[in-house]
Amino acid sequence: FASSIVERRGESFTLQQVKPIAEWEPRNEVWGENYPRQFETYMNTRDTSFASKHGGSATIDYLEKYPELVILWAGFGFSRDYKQGRGHAYAIKDTRNSLRTGGEKQSTQPATCWTCKSTDVPRVMNSKGVAGYYSGTWKNTGHDFVNPIGCQDCHDPKTMHLRITRPALVEAFERQGKKMSDFSHNEMRSLVCAQCHVEYYFDSKKVEGAKYLVFPWDNGFTAEDMEKYYDDIEFSDWTHSLSKAPMLKAQHPEYEMFKTGIHAKRGVSCADCHMPYKTEGGVKFTDHHIQSPLANIENSCMVCHREKTENLIRDVVETQDKLEENRKIAEKALAKAHIEAKAAWDNGATEAEMKPILKLIRHSQWRWDYVAATNGLGFHAPVEAFRVLGTSIQKAEEARRELALLLTKKGVKYPIAFPDISTKDKAQKFIGLKMEELKADKKNLINNVFPEWDKKAKERQGSLQQY
Amino acid sequence: FASSIVERRGESFTLQQVKPIAEWEPRNEVWGENYPRQFETYMNTRDTSFASKHGGSATIDYLEKYPELVILWAGFGFSRDYKQGRGHAYAIKDTRNSLRTGGEKQSTQPATCWTCKSTDVPRVMNSKGVAGYYSGTWKNTGHDFVNPIGCQDCHDPKTMHLRITRPALVEAFERQGKKMSDFSHNEMRSLVCAQCHVEYYFDSKKVEGAKYLVFPWDNGFTAEDMEKYYDDIEFSDWTHSLSKAPMLKAQHPEYEMFKTGIHAKRGVSCADCHMPYKTEGGVKFTDHHIQSPLANIENSCMVCHREKTENLIRDVVETQDKLEENRKIAEKALAKAHIEAKAAWDNGATEAEMKPILKLIRHSQWRWDYVAATNGLGFHAPVEAFRVLGTSIQKAEEARRELALLLTKKGVKYPIAFPDISTKDKAQKFIGLKMEELKADKKNLINNVFPEWDKKAKERQGSLQQY
Amino acid sequence: MEDSQSGRTNFLKKLVFKIIPPDRWRVPVLITFGIFFGLGFYIVYISNAASYLSDNPKTCVNCHVMTPQYATWERGSHGKVATCNDCHVPQDNLIRKYWFKANDGLRHATYFTMRWEPQVIRIKQAGKDAVQENCIRCHSNLIHPVALRAINNRNVQDQTEKYCWDCHRETPHGRVHSLSSTPHAIVPQLKPVVPEWLEKITN
Ligand SMILES: [Ca+2]
Numbered sequence A, B: 001f002a003s004s005i006v007e008r009r010g011e012s013f014t015l016q017q018v019k020p021i022a023e024w025e026p027r028n029e030v031w032g033e034n035y036p037r038q039f040e041t042y043m044n045t046r047d048t049s050f051a052s053k054h055g056g057s058a059t060i061d062y063l064e065k066y067p068e069l070v071i072l073w074a075g076f077g078f079s080r081d082y083k084q085g086r087g088h089a090y091a092i093k094d095t096r097n098s099l100r101t102g103g104e105k106q107s108t109q110p111a112t113c114w115t116c117k118s119t120d121v122p123r124v125m126n127s128k129g130v131a132g133y134y135s136g137t138w139k140n141t142g143h144d145f146v147n148p149i150g151c152q153d154c155h156d157p158k159t160m161h162l163r164i165t166r167p168a169l170v171e172a173f174e175r176q177g178k179k180m181s182d183f184s185h186n187e188m189r190s191l192v193c194a195q196c197h198v199e200y201y202f203d204s205k206k207v208e209g210a211k212y213l214v215f216p217w218d219n220g221f222t223a224e225d226m227e228k229y230y231d232d233i234e235f236s237d238w239t240h241s242l243s244k245a246p247m248l249k250a251q252h253p254e255y256e257m258f259k260t261g262i263h264a265k266r267g268v269s270c271a272d273c274h275m276p277y278k279t280e281g282g283v284k285f286t287d288h289h290i291q292s293p294l295a296n297i298e299n300s301c302m303v304c305h306r307e308k309t310e311n312l313i314r315d316v317v318e319t320q321d322k323l324e325e326n327r328k329i330a331e332k333a334l335a336k337a338h339i340e341a342k343a344a345w346d347n348g349a350t351e352a353e354m355k356p357i358l359k360l361i362r363h364s365q366w367r368w369d370y371v372a373a374t375n376g377l378g379f380h381a382p383v384e385a386f387r388v389l390g391t392s393i394q395k396a397e398e399a400r401r402e403l404a405l406l407l408t409k410k411g412v413k414y415p416i417a418f419p420d421i422s423t424k425d426k427a428q429k430f431i432g433l434k435m436e437e438l439k440a441d442k443k444n445l446i447n448n449v450f451p452e453w454d455k456k457a458k459e460r461q462g463s464l465q466q467y
Numbered sequence C: 001m002e003d004s005q006s007g008r009t010n011f012l013k014k015l016v017f018k019i020i021p022p023d024r025w026r027v028p029v030l031i032t033f034g035i036f037f038g039l040g041f042y043i044v045y046i047s048n049a050a051s052y053l054s055d056n057p058k059t060c061v062n063c064h065v066m067t068p069q070y071a072t073w074e075r076g077s078h079g080k081v082a083t084c085n086d087c088h089v090p091q092d093n094l095i096r097k098y099w100f101k102a103n104d105g106l107r108h109a110t111y112f113t114m115r116w117e118p119q120v121i122r123i124k125q126a127g128k129d130a131v132q133e134n135c136i137r138c139h140s141n142l143i144h145p146v147a148l149r150a151i152n153n154r155n156v157q158d159q160t161e162k163y164c165w166d167c168h169r170e171t172p173h174g175r176v177h178s179l180s181s182t183p184h185a186i187v188p189q190l191k192p193v194v195p196e197w198l199e200k201i202t203n
């Protein structure tokens, strides 16, 4: 009894692997032979039955739920298709099927898009070099990426230690003067997620011909810090097709937002909530069924919060409902601002007149998106989410004030007539998207190209798991 | 030394009244003879040395700190004088000295103002009847109220049980169909505070000639619920002297706001943080030095949060800083809206043109005030505070858009010139307050009238404690 | 997350140099120390400190300031399976165990007598380390499945970041900690330490 600690400390730190795992092994099922519990729970991410009020694994078509988004993203891929993320096992399937990645004829995305979707990424980066990897196109490299997010992305195959496999994260910290080895084990339980669940952009200048993946954290992690970063390098993701504003797109800054919340400050990690321990047969292991913790309150929240399940759910949902209320205020104001800006251009507004207005729109929408694109609808850091949203509302309304003055000056009757954008279809029609064409082209890609990708992949690796 | 261990074992937990307390006894020092620990700690509320970043007992002159407030309250008493509350022992002194209660010549407040300031209130209500009490003027009844907030307000003199002594609270719950006896002991630990730390208004219609104190909770406790209540009865506290908007003033809705926060939902009461238990010599008692819990993190927060003192302070202050940021956004927009509205009137705007704008200003300022007037700068319920503030910002900016259009329509150049309101003095001069006169008049009141009040009171009760 | 121990050895070294008094002070200092130790032994006697050496949790409530912990422990699942010392004292070898106990016991007794105890008592670093070891000692089957040793063994040894009770916040004393947190709890009555004859004379 008493001697057991001393004794156990001497035990070696090596893992007993039934079958050693090859260095670049991308196939989760091969890793799974050694770790059946983790693999089994990982495979549960294919379950799409759980739906909470604002999240879950059942698909939510965001453009249907918030049709203003179509206006906000006019001229950008997101206006075609944007859904709530599903389980990690779907990463390949969902990326392939999204209208954002285009069809057989028209497909413009770079290979960089694969970075957060597949365990094949480290393997290909190793063979082509990082810049080489970033230089291909999404379509031409599709055959190389068939294994969805998995073990290889987060674990060292020899020791099973957590590790970082994506250079963008390492580089971002290096620019801040930090090494990955400075971080504690507990921080690693969030940093493995921060490889993907973060804001990013593609730098086209860094390496000729490459779309280099960069996390814009040089000034810090807040919405304002990144805004300044982008302004300083005069970056924009696209030019808005209605307002002509130079826009920014925020993508899932979960890690950045989470860091400002009380849970992060108390040392709680992503894994604590999204991968809680599970006990089975006297063994405590990490539940790899990564999903909404609301599907699993008992293991995730209740270990720390001894509260009734329904109370904990109510607390989350109440915060989310309130955030959604203010989010919609910003959203609606922004949609109108874009449409009014178009009216101003149409009625002879000049570059000089529009410039300050477009800057307000750029900043307002960036801040709104920083909050809206963060999964969890505010729960990860309510105070910060609301603060940023408040500044977004102010800027959107200020833009609208300036637009009102400008339109009247140009002799336009204010308020102008707004189109009916009450559904996704109507909004997409309004911004001039030809959805039938896009869908038909996608169908061709699915039928003609994907089978070839899978065939090539099977030849390469010998087997191909169906997800 | 050693005997003290022996001694401490005998320490006991019983309550004993040495001297029975008379039913309407207002003098805290008389109650204190029975309960020296509670009295001693109560008397510590006279200590004004503690200052936290945004609160504490040291005086904060809010009009100095946020000069926009002077504009927001133009035409109302608060534009003369508004300070952060101090300890309960100062309630009489501070009410007497505030410029809001006027001077020897000009003093317009009703007796109702005493309601939350003195232990004499139950005594006088008992002798004059509730409506009779509400019918006097503040100045004529001053001699009756000399003992600051204390034991009588919260305790039954026989049993020392917590009890409610102010009818407004009882009546508000009765209108909601609740009896005070429905509430648990734990809820009473907040409800004794809810007698005073709540939003209120004076109903002049209920009883002829009386300023009846009413808590506007019939539709619920949120900013929107109360706004609807006031709109439905077409109530306004005053008409704004610049914008002519029919305004509402929110006063310290601590209880209402607190109820929406996570602490309240987890059963934490006001007393848990502001009156933590203390054990001294084996006797457990409630610390009656009610103050900012940041002065006393070790006994208040740490009971539940095992964190370093500086971390807990940082958490509070960070939330407060962020709230202040958004609060100022609303504040500045509102100040401009009032001034622009004045410009619109001055340039021939009509009632019909102004009506929707004034409604936006009324609602925006009410919501801003619901948050700003709540002590604690958002800490009591961060999510709710930010949500309400977000809607306030939107409405203020919408009002400014309409004003911009209206002013241009009237041929006024937009933006209009704004006065310099960067200090309290400048702002007060701008709205036309004659501060020297008000201060001189107050001085007369202090020198000529207060000594008489004290003399009368001493005769009535036999002794007069100095606070 | 937690206070670090670095600088502690340095501090001890400095302390030793500071404590050695200058020559002409040595005699008075020695006498003072004598009084201190004498009284110290008396305290040890009167406070039933000998019982401190036992593993019976009742000895902890010799001091009423331990009542909240006793009450919460007794009514929790660990009340049936683990004594205070199962958690709070190192169990790997006897010397460490008693050294630890003596150390803690004397400090507690001094604090108690001097009324130095804070309203909210908090466990010290050495105490945390001991407790953590003990959680692991009993629950090793849950956290050391053979296949997972690589990750969890490292985790176990490097426990400065996360303690079991960071997650299991209610185990075993509950969430609320304070001298007043269990005001009316019924706990074993204390044995009188005042001899009967003295009791008679004083009453
Ligand atoms: Ca981006």
Ligand SMILES: [Ca+2]
Residues within 6 Å of the ligand: B199, B200, B201, B248, B249, B250, B251
């Ligand atoms: Ca009011």
